Amino acid sequence: MRKGRRFIPMAVVFCLATPMLALSAPDCRPSPERPYVCDIGEPRTLTPVELERLVETDAALRATIARIGYPDLVQVQKIKVEAPWLNWEVRVYYRDFDQMMAFGRAFVLGDPKVSLMRYQGPIPPAMAARTP
Numbered sequence: 001m002r003k004g005r006r007f008i009p010m011a012v013v014f015c016l017a018t019p020m021l022a023l024s025a026p027d028c029r030p031s032p033e034r035p036y037v038c039d040i041g042e043p044r045t046l047t048p049v050e051l052e053r054l055v056e057t058d059a060a061l062r063a064t065i066a067r068i069g070y071p072d073l074v075q076v077q078k079i080k081v082e083a084p085w086l087n088w089e090v091r092v093y094y095r096d097f098d099q100m101m102a103f104g105r106a107f108v109l110g111d112p113k114v115s116l117m118r119y120q121g122p123i124p125p126a127m128a129a130r131t132p
Contacts, residue, residue: 028080033121034102036081043075043091054090060115061090061103068094086112098122 028038046054051074055062065071071092078088084107091102102119105112 031124033124034119037089037102037118038080040078040080040087043077046074046076046090058090058103058105058115060117061092064092064101064103064117068097072096083107085118089118093123093127095123098128100124100127 027040029040030036030038051070054074055065072095073093075091075093076088077091081087081104086105086107089102089104091100093100100119100121100123101117103115104118106114106116108114
């Protein structure tokens with residue numbers, strides 16, 4: 001019975017440490033603005049056709065575009081995040097407003113239907129130089 005008591009704290013420590021280990025992986029590049037998200041690889045710029053398809057399925061992105069118009073640049077970035085978030089996000093850049101917005105999807109009962117704006121802030125300096 002005593003052995004079981006030792007196992008429970010170790011399991012709790014492992015479960016709490018797992019997200020921290022994932023965010024400290026060598027291929028993880030956290031941003032100063034959002035330390036809870038790690039970029040994996042380089043972002044991919046979406047074509048206008050791909051953006052239109054995405055707008056059809058992503059309610060949060062569709063509402064933002066309806067409110068302020070089409071962005072100057074749209075990218076998809078693979079990320080490391082904790083559940084319930086999907087491991088990619090869509091980032092839109094509005095140069096005239098100096099705004100970057102990141103949209104993500106969350107799983108509810110195994111289905112990634114919830115779409116939300118996860119971040120809104122100024123365009124990071126490294127990205128400002130690349131924004132057309």
